[in-house]
Amino acid sequence: MVTETSPLLGSASASASPSMSKFFKHGGSAEATPTDVKGPEATQHVDEGSLSHVRQAKRQIGVTSAVFLIFNRMIGTGIFATPSAIFSLSGSVGLSLFIWVAGMLIAAAGMAVYLEFGTAIPRNGGEKNYLEYVYRKPRFLATGMYTGYVILLGWAGSNSVVFGEYILHAANVEVNRWNQRGIGLACITTAFLIHGLALKWGLRLQNLLGVIKLAIILLIVVSGWAALGGALKIDKPHNFDNAFKGTTGSAYGVVTALYNVIWSYIGYSNANYALSETKNPVRTLKIAAPLALTTVAILYMFVNIAYFAAVPADEIISSKRLVAASLFRNVFGPKAERALSVFVALSAFGNVLSVIFSQGRLVQELGREGILPFSRFWASNKPFNAPLAGLFEHWLVSVIIMLAPPPGDAYNFILKRHLLSTRHRQCLRRRRPDPPLPAQSSLAVEPTDQSDPPSRRLLPAQQHLPDGCAFRAAV
Template sequence: MASFTAKEVAAHSTRDDCWTIINGKVYDVTKYIEDHPGGADVLIEVAGKDSTVEFDNAGHSEDAFEIMEEYLIGTYSGAPVRGAPKAVTLKKTVPKAVAGSNFTSTALTATAAISVGAVALQAYRLNPEMLNSLPKLKTSSSGPGFLEGFLIASALFTVAGTITAKKLSKHLHFEEGGFMSYAPHKKMPKVTKVNPLIQRGWLDPTTYHALPLTEKELIAPNVYRLVFSLPTPTTVLGLPTGQHLAIKAEIDGKIVNRSYTPISNNNDLGRLELVIKCYPDGLLTGKYLANLSLGDEVSFRGPKGAMRYKNGLCKRIGMLAGGTGITPMFQIIRAICEDDRDLTQVSLIYANRSEQDILLRDELETFARRYPQNFRLYYVVEKAPENWAYGTGYTTQELMEEKFPAPGAESKIMLSAMADRKEPQAFDGLRHNDISDERPDNGSTIDAQNFAYSEDRKIGITGAVFLILNKMIGTGIFSTPSSIFAATGSVGISLMLWVIGGFLTFCGLSVFLEFGLAIPRSGGEKNYLERVYRRPRYLATCVLASQMILLGFSSGNSLAFGRYILFASGRETPDGWEARGIAVTCVTFAVLMHSVTPKWGIRLFNVLGVFKVVILLFIVFSGFAALAGHRRVPNPHNFDNAFRIEDGDGYGGGGAYAYSNALLNIIYSYKGWENANYVVSELKHPKKTLAIAAPIAIGGVTILYVLANVAYFAAIPKSDLAKSEVIVAGLFFRNIFGESAAARSLPAFVALSNLGNVLAVSFAHARLNQELAKEGMLPFSRFWASNKPFNAPASALFLHWIVTVIVLLAPPAGPAYNFIVNLYTYPGSWINGFVTAGLIYLHYKKSENWSSPWHTYLPISIIYLLANIFLALVPFIPPDGDWNADGYPYYVFPVVGVGVLILGGVYWSFWTKILPRIGGYKVVADRTFDDSGVETVRYRKVPIKRD
């Protein structure tokens, strides 16, 4: 065989004289150009060149080599000499022993039990009469009063809620989101039966055999449905799912063969059905198949192909198909849907030039209706008709990320090799990522970073519960009851506001669960706002980034930590620099722990989560004792005419402004219920974990919060409670246990609770900061996104530390705590309002094709939306009397909060419009995932085309 040099091959580089090199062999493909399924341009582009890489990337089946043999003319003299491949040795993986202790759920339960026992024993030693007197609680002679009814209702609510949740959990099924959903066909995955799709049949893998054409139908321009009869009505085709067959014919004196995937399978006895596009100038399709008449025989051979689909291949498949490339996808979709044992979830994006070009539409939509738990369908067309409910234009990376399953070991993406010579424009998103309005070129990569977390670093259900608990149970329940009562002047209304806060928290949880289970990625509101508010691109994200970075601090709980440490030591400085210094030490410890030893950071906040629950339980039981008369102060009689609104010493008379402030403070106390949504990528089985952990944590916290407030009112007089500010729990312990050392040490335990909150907040908010940096949205994004050197987001944690310390040290000496709380909480009302409005929009805009395994009913969404509108607008209404609140004008925190959100819009304009035009380029972050879930972020410097 002749040998050719690169120079000789390069001399044949035109359409009429086209040579190419593939795997060290030289081919003259001049006569194959017009019949190439990928189009003539593909071959002309590689004419005179080595096209080995392009050939391999095109994903040809093995019959491509049969076709190419006909055009082989020699070898390439410059081909590298390749040595024999090295043998692959499989090694058994030995699990590494984990040094040190590992806090499992069992260990945490044991820790909780021991802690509760220890606290109960200490309480009994300090005041043995306290527990002995619990059965002697007095009731009103006229019958049950407010307190008795409240406690009974709480108990009944707890029992009923537990039973309801247990019943509902049996029917809860977690699915990927983003597609239309219907009532599902019930499957029986445990039924044992023979799979007919894998049995052998008529096809012969080595010899061609002929079948007669019995049906021929034109179903679209140049697209035919061809049906061939097998030898008998009961003959099985014998084609495994995922494989294809070859057709051979003699045309103009030459043998031509091509591979096709039938849409029929082994269940279709006695028939073979194909859908093929026949190009007018195609050799096999245009000259042969298009001109077949009924009764003509065609030769087939098979099965062929390396892939065989079988149940259990993976849990989730994302499919991208265009034109007649739908046929191999259809074969797999049909096999999955019709097999009652197969629970694989398939998400298909099907791209075409127009609605009329969509093939097998009735069949696909039937599968989508009958098997929503298996199959979700989304169309993209280049030319959309009026009232088109699906996608138009490009299949972008953003669309694929939205519709396809999240990357992971149990997910696969399948791309159809289309028979069309020129794929539809809607499919161009695979090569042209429409990342900016200027449509820049690809640019050059300036950096790349990998992000991967080992399974032992990921958080299970127990860890997720404590991640939420640690953020929820922080300063709020030990401090804010003072400001709540001071604002309302009523014991009953204060308690009802805490119940309303719990209800609103569950409403918010429902909204966030629907988003979180549909979009299981770290980032929380970032992902939800980006899903709804897509234009202008990045505007919603920049507004959120401004709020989360500038106001997502741990200052309130850090300051409370310092205050309680000073109180425990006998110092009662209300808001001095000593408390702020201790607060800085607290947040510095938390950031260093998560940066240097991330495993131990998680373990520590798990332990502190148990500790917090123990402390709250101790307060509740101490409150019961106080109700029985065991306290060191006279009976405050706070439950006499509990719903009376009073205007006393330091409490009452605030009007609507005070009530909105009170509700804001309560929401601050409940804040943290969304904490797990920020770290979904670091959860084990994220959908299941999130759906179980969040309701458990929030339900438990709501009951404890209400009962803890009952305890406070049982032991603290109204005027003392109103003036106690941050140290409500400290005053409670003093009134119960007196001036003993134990009474002074208990506030130190509350300080540890605050430390747990700082650990949880810094852990979650650093992940959100890192997500924003990965998108290239922050200045010096590569630095803030980095996981170096300990595979932890140390840089993002450092950013969180900077903002927290500034907020701690910047306000002047004085009552800074309430200002920090309001400033931290207020902008969240705007963000949550937009998230909730977005969910309502997705429910009622059918073209969005929104789907989630969790459904939030419209009344819940409306209630939560109205509550956030109330919290966002009422702080602008002047309070009755003095316009100053805690030493600053009432309008300061709402104006500053809204200003921060507006600043996000200003930054968006600067980052997306002004800066790129000044510099002539922009840095773009491309995020990709491999099969093992490892994320790679590449930063590209992309030139901007100027007008």
């Protein structure tokens, strides 16, 4: 046996429980990396010649970087693109805002589930580890299905295309299929090279873009306050005078609108994919995930209020995904609309950085487990202490998905994964009730439904996201 230290867990008090450690060590699932949790630096026993050999990795992700990992994944282009569709489906300002609140509660329930799993199994891999722990039989089934999900889908591709679209719009250049995708290719290639060759600078750039996103959204919020005070270049829209006028009686409309809100919140689990590279991962995750989600939820509500304060109802519906541009035009004038396109493009780029960062580590984890062919190659951190091979795999698949298919249904392919991660979350409790988990979600939080996307005409901002899951939360 070869003993090697591996930065998989934080302090002894924050480590996973002995029963879970035993599962990963003694083959409760043969797919899992055999680990023995014993303190600040878990001691890992790996058979000689094993393909799941795990290298020493330096922890570089603190609370701030973890917050921005989540923040960048959650805030792509959704908050700029979906409010129009949600308002159109709900029929009124009041119901639209209530749906955003409901979506926030659902996102909080989902975050609680991932927080529980992440603090119980604080290691790279995310859902792969959770599915293997819950679904042990048939052996390798959960691992095989999840491997297909990770390897075959290029989540970073769609927001790269959105980046190209908004850059061309800002430059006042006509958008066509190839110039849009050409700029998108440059976007995703830049993200790949930054994270593959200069990990620290990639994290710093992510943090910087997270700050820029925050500044953009705060500017929209302040613009809404100015509009409420009468600082508009158009007549005041009076959308709040009768907030529930026009409320839809269609259950389909409400459910579809709620689904779109849930899409806008997906990303709260992004820090779970890099817990092996996180300083004191249990403590960091317990702080970063709730902080990021709470911040985003508050900002989303203020942004929606800003839209309704500055843009007439009929213009919100007709503007579709450019409602933020309408707000800037109505408050600051036509030139501000083009400036906003640059801001939204930067937001999309931040999302691409965040997505490829996490997906590259999922591929690396599959290599460490010996699941992929040439596993040593995929598991390696050489030569820049970053998962260059895993990042390359996701870059390649994203580029193929981005360039090969024509616009339309091919872009709307979405694979489900959240339901399997959450439906039997209670197995975690039944198999290991003691000691208590570092973070526990309420047993009242249960998955209730998961259906296909209610509309095949998904926005580009939504296409990179995995399918969501609805929860029932007791109040």
